[in-house]
Amino acid sequence: MKKTDVTHAVMEKVTRFEENRSRRWIVVFIAIILGIAALIGAAVLRTYDVLSKQHTLDLLEIFYEDKEIIAEFWRDAVAVIVEELPKQTIFMGLLLCVLLVTIWAITRRRRKIVQRRLSELAKRRKKSNNN
Amino acid sequence: MQKIRDEVLVAEVAEGNISAFEELVNRYQKKLLSFVFSIVWDEAAAQDVVQETFISLYKTIDRIDTAKKFSAYLFSITRNYAISYLRSRKVHAPLETAEKVAGDDNPELRLEVSDENKRVQEALNIIDHKYKQVIMLYYFDDLSYEEIASRLGVPVNTVRTHLKRAKEALRRVLL
Secondary structure, three states, X not given: OOOOOOHHHHHHHHHHHHHHHHHHHHHHHHHHHHHHHHHHHHHHHHHHHHHHHOOHHHHHHHHHOOHHHHXXXXXXXXXXXXXXXXXXXXXXXHHHHHHHHHHXXXXXXXXXXXXXXXXXXXXXXXXXXXX | OOOOOHHHHHHHHHOOOHHHHHHHXXXXXXXXXXXXXXXXXXXXXXXXXXHHHHHHHHHOHHHOOOOOOHHHHHHHHHHHHHHHHHHHHHHHOHHHHHHHHHOOOOHHHHHHOOHHHHHHHHHHHHOOHHHHHHHHXXXXXXXXXXXXXXXXXXXXXXXHHHHHHHHHHHHHHHO
């Protein structure tokens, strides 16, 4: 059999495949992270909006008063604030935060691998361009 | 310098080291080309099959069990790809396949072999495929009985029997 070398052809195809796979993974990952972050932002804004409309945050001004007044009324002020918080929105926001942290943690290894692959691909491209 | 074990390279590739895969390709391409050639009996097809095997290997490399012997796994998937290739040829172009198997449209290959080798090759095409495969691996690739058995997934004694019968069959065809 004639002496043949398939290394170049194989590595070309592997490089192309890996570039597409890694880029697709990064795009999906960023989209998910941004989506969750946007939902968390929306939950924060909604909470602020609800509290502003109800003037709940005005109760915080009690803490600018004298020590005696603060000592007498701070429990009531906090109780009212807690009562008026939009709990469902805050619960959803917290769940989303947990989800975000979980996704970030479980993709740690994969992110490192993708990063390493992309840096190797960049080196290979640079090398082939120089040749 | 000590040679890095295949399984270590496989683990490296799974961790994102693409150069380790290049090393695996360099390490196995020659053996795989000979192996596939002994099955499909067509040089261009053998190259295609080997390329396809390597690419498929890369795509699934993070699922390979590195506790098991990598070369046995690689040869087993290569054999599957070669057989799939033969099947696809059979379905889509039976006449063309028959011509290729006879080696009539492979002048490049024919130029490389002597008249005697040509006769042997023609005789190999006539005998049973499983016998031809064993002959190719034993005499052309210099593999041991154990290595052939591992590649073909058959017991060592079967390799011995096939080789004996293959020689008898060849003798009948050549004499």
